[in-house]
Amino acid sequence: MKSYPIRATAVAAALLMFSFASAPAARAQAAPDTKVTIGVFSRTMVVQVYYRSEIWRAKVQAMGEERNKAASAGDNVTVDRIDRELTALQALAQRQLAGEASLKNIYDVVKSDWPAIAQETGVDIIVEAPLYQGSTIRVTDVTPAIVKRFGVKKN
Numbered sequence: 001m002k003s004y005p006i007r008a009t010a011v012a013a014a015l016l017m018f019s020f021a022s023a024p025a026a027r028a029q030a031a032p033d034t035k036v037t038i039g040v041f042s043r044t045m046v047v048q049v050y051y052r053s054e055i056w057r058a059k060v061q062a063m064g065e066e067r068n069k070a071a072s073a074g075d076n077v078t079v080d081r082i083d084r085e086l087t088a089l090q091a092l093a094q095r096q097l098a099g100e101a102s103l104k105n106i107y108d109v110v111k112s113d114w115p116a117i118a119q120e121t122g123v124d125i126i127v128e129a130p131l132y133q134g135s136t137i138r139v140t141d142v143t144p145a146i147v148k149r150f151g152v153k154k155n
Helices: 005-021 043-051 054-072 076-097 104-109 111-121 143-150
Strands: 036-040 125-127 137-141
Touching: 036 111, 043 054, 043 076, 043 104, 043 143, 054 076, 054 143, 104 111, 111 125, 111 143
Parallel strands: 036 125, 036 137
Antiparallel strands: none
């Protein structure tokens, strides 16, 4: 194999000149040390308090009154429909408590309160439970702020 010292020197010189001619490397500035605060809540507590709340009691009571009126009128189709709905709601509550069903119906009750809950508790995000959190993340329990929206009276 032949060696071409002039060619190798020319290539090295061209590479050296090219490295000086290129633009300076851009360097990202370090972001300020901002902390994100995540609000977490106890699923079990939220489910239990919701199904013990005045909101839930009023809903079930209204369905019971509708059922009684239908029964008095001999409307067995409506009675059966309401009985099925009440049974399905009971099953939903049990599945929610077990973590097998969405809490959408409960979330909808406080839908308009989410911004106020976040502001009241000083959090940026509200989640049930983070799967991972980095060292720059702070976590705050927002369960009390959520359940107080259900208007549960202490016995």
